Amino acid sequence: MTLATQPQRAMRRIGATTPALLLRASHPRQAVLTTLVLTAAASLSGRPGREVALVAVTVLIGQVVLGWQNDFVDAEADQRHSRVKATVDGLSPTTLSFSLSVAVLALIPIAVNNGLMAGACYLVSVVVAALGNLRLRLVRQGPLSWLPWAISFGLYPAFLSYGGWGGRATGEAPTLTLTVLAALLGVGVHVLTSLWGLVADDADGWTYLPLRLARRTGATMLLTGTIAYLGLVGAILAIVARQTGLSGS
Template sequence: MPPYDRAVPGAGVEAGVDAGGAVPPALVAPARRPAAAVAGLLRACHPPAVVAVTALITALAAASGRGPGGCVLVAAAVLTGQLSVGWCNDRVDAGRDAAAGRRDKPLANGAVGARTVALASVAALALCVPLSLASGAAAGAAHLVGVAAAWAYNLGLKRTVLSWLPYAVGFGLLPAFVALGCAGRPWPPVWAVAAGALLGVGAHVTNVLPDIDADLAAGVRGLPQRLGRRRARALAPVPLFAACAVLVFGPPGQAGAMGWAALAVTGALAVLTAVPAAAGSRSRLPFLAALVTAGTAVALLIAHGDSLVSRR
């Protein structure tokens, strides 16, 4: 399950508590109208990521042959898992966001309380367990391991050179969750898991590109931050292009016109973005190219959804 890649957890006030374990004054908001608190809670879950990942995996489940009921179960499991991860991320980073004056963050600006977000995160995680297992023990275990990886990222791995690992595990296990929940419980093909893992690593690097300088100033030392802005910008399209290549050549059958076209476009983007990135340009081209490449990889994965359960 993909984690969320923003401010890093720390100790004391940076973890959202002071030395005595209390929530800092900046996070204690006055009484809120219920509607405003709900709106703040929704903003704290990282809605774009929640919607995008839930829609992607639900579409993949439909493409793999899951019926309407099965797709609803997949959507509910992924949605609750994503909500738990998003709320966990904002709760862990609440102190740092408040100290940095992040008025766009609901916890930092007082739109919702820290206790509310923490309870919502735990409640979503509790719902995620039975909803995941409803697709079968093996499928549920695959999904829950991905969710656990995302929580581990939020709670500390994001500060280390292994910051990419939870993304690789979370994205790599999503095709497994879908395949193992289908009739016959087939193991997912290696190419699907590999493509998911590569897509996750690319998503991690791409996601932190806009904030690398701020992260370094705040002491965030994940893999992209250790590489530095220039090398991270050049690296971002590489795992995404590799995911596209795996999705073109991995599934059974010929690559086809769509596959070759996807490789041509994403390969050209990878080469073109490496030049300005290596030169230290501050162009947004590497970031935008990585987004296009990621979108192409997602489209290829969904297009080959029926191959997830193929026994060939």
């Protein structure tokens, strides 16, 4: 019995360390998936290897910033609802806020190295998403919850199409079709990532889009429909990008 529990105890000790808690707070699955998708898009568009790597680093740090900021904003609510979160399991707000500040300071020059316009587009997308994480009655908790997601995702094609290497790098404007499709994809991701918190959000009096849809369809049906929606929009986006390129030129 003792031998069987030793690995479990070791894993618990590792999981309770500050690096492990910070990793959990970064929402690693969403961060890695978003990074892989945008990195693949940059690679398929014919960008050189160093530019593809730069895109990956930029996106990953931006996603970590958003994950940490989300958990920092939600710390009180996560404690109240006993959610399985790093801030509930021992990650201190001071450590989280310090790490978040360091990540933001690192993100700015790295993003700008993609080019001033590309960097600005990505930084704006992060700022908009961060504003969407705030517990604002009309936006995150209310009928406009989808808007920050649409704007943030809608800026991704611009980040890629304007991108290059170095602050002076310039590209071309993305196609309107890709921008709209990316925005629609963001709305779907918003619904998908909200599904596991619907009960707690309903108890807190939220009236945002995923909760309204779930009341009409049921959570299971909404999950199925959202996955189908994301698959359809993603497929159309990939086809359009392949046919026209990021900028259509």
